[in-house]
Amino acid sequence: xxxxxxxxxxxxxxxxxxxxxxxxxxxxxxxxxxxxxxxxxxxxxxxxxxxxxxxxxxxxxxxxxxxxxxxxxxxxxxxxxxxxxxxxxxxxxxxxxxxxxxxxxxxxxxxxxxxxxxxxxxxxxxxxxxxxxxxxxxxxxxxxxxxxxxxxxxxxxxxxxxxxxxxxxxxxxxxxxxxxxxxxxxxxxxxxxxxxxxxxxxxxxxxxxxxxxxxxxxxxxxxxxxxxxxxxxxxxxxxxxxxxxxxxxxx
Amino acid sequence: xxxxxxxxxxxxxxxxxxxxxxxxxxxxxxxxxxxxxxxxxxxxxxxxxxxxxxxxxxxxxxxxxxxxxxxxxxxxxxxxxxxxxxxxxxxxxxxxxxxxxxxxxxxxxxxxxxxxxxxxxxxxxxxxxxxxxxxxxxxxxxxxxxxxxxxxxxxxxxxxxxxxxxxxxxxxxxxxxxxxxxxxxxxxxxxxxxxxxxxxxxxxxxxxxxxxxxxxxxxxxxxxxxxxxxxxxxxxxxxxxxxxxxxxxxxxxxxxxxxxx
Numbered sequence: 001x002x003x004x005x006x007x008x009x010x011x012x013x014x015x016x017x018x019x020x021x022x023x024x025x026x027x028x029x030x031x032x033x034x035x036x037x038x039x040x041x042x043x044x045x046x047x048x049x050x051x052x053x054x055x056x057x058x059x060x061x062x063x064x065x066x067x068x069x070x071x072x073x074x075x076x077x078x079x080x081x082x083x084x085x086x087x088x089x090x091x092x093x094x095x096x097x098x099x100x101x102x103x104x105x106x107x108x109x110x111x112x113x114x115x116x117x118x119x120x121x122x123x124x125x126x127x128x129x130x131x132x133x134x135x136x137x138x139x140x141x142x143x144x145x146x147x148x149x150x151x152x153x154x155x156x157x158x159x160x161x162x163x164x165x166x167x168x169x170x171x172x173x174x175x176x177x178x179x180x181x182x183x184x185x186x187x188x189x190x191x192x193x194x195x196x197x198x199x200x201x202x203x204x205x206x207x208x209x210x211x212x213x214x215x216x217x218x219x220x221x222x223x224x225x226x227x228x229x230x231x232x233x234x235x236x237x238x239x240x241x242x243x244x245x246x247x248x249x250x251x
Numbered sequence: 252x253x254x255x256x257x258x259x260x261x262x263x264x265x266x267x268x269x270x271x272x273x274x275x276x277x278x279x280x281x282x283x284x285x286x287x288x289x290x291x292x293x294x295x296x297x298x299x300x301x302x303x304x305x306x307x308x309x310x311x312x313x314x315x316x317x318x319x320x321x322x323x324x325x326x327x328x329x330x331x332x333x334x335x336x337x338x339x340x341x342x343x344x345x346x347x348x349x350x351x352x353x354x355x356x357x358x359x360x361x362x363x364x365x366x367x368x369x370x371x372x373x374x375x376x377x378x379x380x381x382x383x384x385x386x387x388x389x390x391x392x393x394x395x396x397x398x399x400x401x402x403x404x405x406x407x408x409x410x411x412x413x414x415x416x417x418x419x420x421x422x423x424x425x426x427x428x429x430x431x432x433x434x435x436x437x438x439x440x441x442x443x444x445x446x447x448x449x450x451x452x453x454x455x456x457x458x459x460x461x462x463x464x465x466x467x468x469x470x471x472x473x474x475x476x477x478x479x480x481x482x483x484x485x486x487x488x489x490x491x492x493x494x495x496x497x498x499x500x501x502x503x504x505x506x507x508x509x510x511x512x
Contacts, residue, residue: 049397050396050397051393051396051397051509051510052510053510069505072505073399076397076398076399076401077399079397079398081394081397083393083394085393086390086391086393086394087389087390087391087392088390088391089390089391096330099320099330100330100331101394101398103327103330103331103400104331104395104398104399104400104401104405105398105399105400106398106399106400109322109323109324109327110322111322112322113320113321113322148394
């Protein structure tokens, strides 16, 4: 089954505990990950991307346990990850950048040239494919980052703040791509833009203070909000209502 | 709602535009009133699957466009090796400077003391290797650490590149200084690099290189300075160090080039 399950996850940086006993289950579809700054969204992404090793907890990606090296390698082949901030080698062209990750993800060589072009085309960068990375704008760099994440047709796709730096038109195109990917892929999108969630996500997860305080449909989050809650849109009101409820509730 | 429904075959013919006008009108008139027939005409899943399969098979037959390189084994090596070290320019410069120092020594031993070359040349590959990966010096570290070829595999590719550049300079330096046998200068090169990789699985690679280079400096500069030839030529010692470091790297392979500690 194409699923992700996290059980009893504990992550800490030195003495600061980010997550203590977090449980999370994700199926096929686009999952929004919402939460205030510092809630642990990026930390969770990095754990699922197998970049950050958790202190404790049972993490299964696409049925593979991440504490078994052979299984981990299998999982990594089917993984796509876009970090919030990433660098690049300035001399690389977009195509070389994406090709590099196709090789790193151990794709079958015969598929690589076409997969590279297809990924670049899906993010709308084909006309700039042979430009060097240092000549791209911020939004284009982010799209190149998305292209490397989807080049191997991942079954688990992790996107940390993918819409940051995109202009409104690109954001609309990106949401369409998200919906398309979510048909057969587990997609987890962290964002601080609640409108991304309404537009593209089938489910929402809300983390705060190292806990998962809400998980459900976008409509359910909207329903949680009342007229008295602050926010400019129904889902923003739902968001603030759930956060307030989680913070006042006894732990 | 009516109890009557249009035959599936007729509906399919209508959807493909295969009905005569008069028949099509009557089907449309029925569709106006009957939601069931409308939904069955919309698009059934099997058709979507066929379309998808056709698209995929067509896609794989399309010629590639632009400056796409064929994915050969040679291309793989080129990409994995050539993509490499972020600090390439700075490091290449230091290799070049060492080359110049070597040349300087060949011209006049008074300008460049031989021990200076012994201090620098074997440490260069260790430093270069550490600079080529790790979160502080590789801008793509975060992305590469999550890939199956990331970690030890890509680090070894880069180590190989670095050694290929630095080892000849070390051998040359050995020949010019007259300390020990030139060929044996390779041994401390490899041993120090292996030590850096091993230590880089415990602490950040950049710091690991600092520690290893520092330790090397202590060994070289500590008295008696006259024993430098012994230092280079102690083959079994260097092989032992390399072997121990290699074992550590193998045992901690999941940590090399990914998150250390």
